[in-house]
Amino acid sequence: MHFQWYPGHMTKAKRAMQEDIRLIDVVVELVDARIPYSSKNPDIESLAQGKSRVILLNKKDMADSNVTKQWQDYYEKKGYLTLAVNARQKQDLKQVNSLIQKACEEKILRDRKRGIINRPVRAMIVGIPNVGKSTFINSFAGKSCVKTGNKPGVTKGKQWIRLNKQVELLDTPGILWPKFEDQKVGQHLAFIGSIRDERIQSVDLGLDLIEFLEKEHVGILEKHYQIEEKEDSVEVLNDLAIRRGCIQKGQTPNLDKAAFLLLDDFRNARLGKISIETPSDGKEGQDETGPGN
């Protein structure tokens, strides 16, 4: 199956991001814990050069916690500070504040030496679409936070959310784009439902998912659907349709419906917490240097 990308406003987004990044001290990048490689934009390395860096592996509730830990180790070796979070859960986000400050330790010390005391560090959330940026900002900032800037009488500019005396957050996240040229990336984003495009045929995607699951998670289809795992993915989807009563006119299996059902189960973690990518897949690391390298 071929995934076609439409970069659209990429250049405009990149320019906006460059402008915003000049104003901040630390880039907090959200990736999807199930597909950190595919949900990470490699251009952020050059865009965020010289800034402190934090990676949050979001949607940890849907990923395999052992694999997420491997990813954290992987990124920490590259010089990032990391945390696995569920942006829907405020509880999880308590540590993010101290992580941001830790990432900016050097800057705070430098400021102090220059006699600048208690200047809050400024942070910005970035990530590709659907990774959870808005959810994160809402949960993290909450209602009690004071918004600064863009008030009547105040010079028009960026809106900052004052989280506490030490940290301010830019209230609009930076939207990054995925790695357009990589077909595997397209497939993985489609598996988790991040590309919602009618051009992506659900039957084809369902067949790809069956192949992935049979290779990487042997037995999972058998366990959840009581169907035999066979080499021919079409046969498997056929069996799944029959097993789940996806039958159309003429009493033939409705593969579209079966594929939709499988994808929906997978995307909602009903097949379990499954990480699609691991740092040892081999691809990871090829295009990413990280702030420590």
Ligand code: G4P
């Ligand atoms: P974005 O700004 O980066 O584009 O992403 P957004 O916050 O809109 O989040 C995309 C979807 O991911 C939302 O679901 C959101 O609730 C969900 N989400 C964000 N963080 C987490 C997380 O840590 N765990 C889980 N399980 N889901 C998360 P939605 O279905 O589009 O909307 P809704 O269910 O919130 O109505």
